[in-house]
Amino acid sequence: MQNKNVLNICLPDNFELFTDKVIERGWVGDTGKNRREIAGGISKMEAHILATIITQNNVKKSVETGVANGISTLAITQAIALNQGRHYGIDPVQFQEHQGVALTLLEQHQLLENFTLCHGPTHIEAPKLLDKNERFELVFIDGMHTFDYKFIDSFYGDLLLDVGGFLVFHDLLLPSVKKLFRFIKAQNKYRVILTPELQPSLYRKGRFTAAAFIKRKPYWYFWLNGFCNLLVLQKISNTEPPWNFFNNF
Structure with a gap:
């Protein structure tokens, strides 16, 4: 029986993610227009x-x-289009800082009609x-990495997300994300979905590294255990707590 708390990567037959080749070539955009090297973004595994x-x-x-740069945007939009x-x-800075490369990437793969850009910060859009x-x-959070902006993204993400939906964070090893995870865990509205590891014994490794994560172990501790850089949570409740509710985190 499949463990509902463990995500097993399995895409539909004959479905290949465009992000595989984009990540391999190492650049996005158009030559002479907005072409740039890929700096950061999600990995192939995380796209899958x-x-x-x-x-x-x-x-x-x-x-x-x-x-x-639109790597995660391409992976999500391609799967959504299916x-x-x-x-x-x-x-808020798709055009100012990124010269619209994400839109170019979607257009190159005939996916622009399945995407809507909300050009502004989360607290406005x-x-x-x-x-x-x-x-x-599905809400995927990968914006500003300071705690205040992560909290705002998470707060509004929760309001927009249906029960049963998924709240996913990138860069879970950042202190801001680790702190936010402890806050979310204290609210009892989400369950953790373990993501596949690069080595066997997924369930044991997931429990081991998750415990290390909560206990604030140093970065090397996670890398030695092959911990994926995505935190996947599933919303299990939409119940509002009492007006004076607080759990320490």
């Missing part, structure tokens, strides 16, 4: 994890914070989505 969540759960609506869905990206009663089944 995001696509697996979408295809296995028939996700039709998703939103991410921090579009940047379900005839739509992906939203919140990014997310309330607009709430006003329109937009609901999502």
